Amino acid sequence: MSSNVNSVQNVIKVALGLCVICSIMISSAAVLLKPRQTANQLLDRNKNVLIAAGMFNPDVDTNADVEARFSEFNARMIDLQEGRFLTEEEMQSLGVDPQSYDQQSAKNDPEMSINLTGDQDVASIRRRANYATVYTLTNDSGEIESIVLPVNGYGLWGIMYGFLALESDGSTVRGIGFYDHQETPGLGGEISNPDWQAQWVGKEVYGDNGNVNFRVVKGGGSGDNEIDALSGATLTSRGVENMVQFWLGENGFGPFLENEIQG
Numbered sequence: 392m393s394s395n396v397n398s399v400q401n402v403i404k405v406a407l408g409l410c411v412i413c414s415i416m417i418s419s420a421a422v423l424l425k426p427r428q429t430a431n432q433l434l435d436r437n438k439n440v441l442i443a444a445g446m447f448n449p450d451v452d453t454n455a456d457v458e459a460r461f462s463e464f465n466a467r468m469i470d471l472q473e474g475r476f477l478t479e480e481e482m483q484s485l486g487v488d489p490q491s492y493d494q495q496s497a498k499n500d501p502e503m504s505i506n507l508t509g510d511q512d513v514a515s516i517r518r519r520a521n522y523a524t525v526y527t528l529t530n531d532s533g534e535i536e537s538i539v540l541p542v543n544g545y546g547l548w549g550i551m552y553g554f555l556a557l558e559s560d561g562s563t564v565r566g567i568g569f570y571d572h573q574e575t576p577g578l579g580g581e582i583s584n585p586d587w588q589a590q591w592v593g594k595e596v597y598g599d600n601g602n603v604n605f606r607v608v609k610g611g612g613s614g615d616n617e618i619d620a621l622s623g624a625t626l627t628s629r630g631v632e633n634m635v636q637f638w639l640g641e642n643g644f645g646p647f648l649e650n651e652i653q654g
Contacts, residue, residue: 433490435570437461440526440539443554443568445592464526464539466490472505472521474646489524494541495552497522507642514544514630514637523644526554537565538652540644544634547626549573551582551634561652562597579627590618596639603639607632 438457441447446460466489468477482488497503497520504520526539539556553569567588574580581587595615598604604616607628611617620628637643 439568439570440464440554443539443556443566444526444528444537445556445566464528466524466526468492468522468524469644469647469651470521471519471523471643471647474650476651477522485522487522492522492524494520494523495543511642512637513633513640515633516543516545516550516637519642525644535559535652540638542634542638544630544637546572546574546582546630547579547624548575551627551630553582555635555638557596557648557652559652561648562595564591564594564596567591574627575624579621579624581621581624582627582631587619587621594618596635603636603645605632605635605639 434454434457438447438454438461441457441460442449447456468482468487468489469475470477470481477485477487498516498518503522504518506518507516523541525541527535528537530536536559537556538561539554541552542555543550543552545551549572551569551572551574553567553572555567556565557563558565569582572580572582574582590612594605594617596603596605598616606614606617607620608617609620609628612619639645639648
């Protein structure tokens with residue numbers, strides 16, 4: 392008697408066989424594409440660092456320009472708890488590398504981050520990694536001319552991720568760039584508009600009292616420490632201001648800037 396090809400057993404065998412074949416194909420593709428994905432991630436990160444520093448114009452420049460321009464930067468790791476650069480020995484001991492370190496993943500590791508509570512968490516990010524990678528430009532004498540800091544904070548719909556570039560004084564803004572956010576297109580999404588970002592250039596983060604005096608206010612822009620808020624996007628504008636308040640404050644890069652840049 393011939394076997395029934397439509398039997399439950401045969402259907403299960405075929406289904407299992409297809410699952411195994413598909414799993415192998417997907418796994419193989421993931422392994423083969425991993426180097427390319429990693430390279431694309433690095434390219435995107437480096438490009439956004441350059442955008443914040445005013446060294447890359449997406450409307451004019453191409454990906455081919457990124458490698459040469461980014462080579463002018465030094466990627467360095469800092470200890471946010473102690474406000475200083477990490478030494479090579481400390482990085483080796485911690486098992487971290489400035490090129491591959493993932494600050495967002497680290498903040499989810501209780502051993503590599505701290506919990507933020509109450510007034511500490513003005514940017515509404517809940518946790519902060521203990522270490523961060525920053526990018527410095529130096530002159531021929533080895534002095535820092537500019538520094539690019541990774542920043543993030545909650546807007547209207549989610550976390551906004553970007554880079555903030557400062558001049559050698561650690562207070563004057565050189566540029567800002569956002570590379571990932573969920574803000575409403577045409578409203579809060581205008582944080583990615585080059586025209587809005589242009590008003591950041593030359594603004595001062597810190598006031599004469601040494602505190603973070605930077606503000607995002609409606610009709611602002613005339614003062615040294617303020618820029619104009621986004622029209623129809625009050626919560627996004629407030630989120631951007633809170634982001635700067637946190638990351639340039641005592642729980643963010645504030646102690647590091649005071650010790651290593653401004654000092």
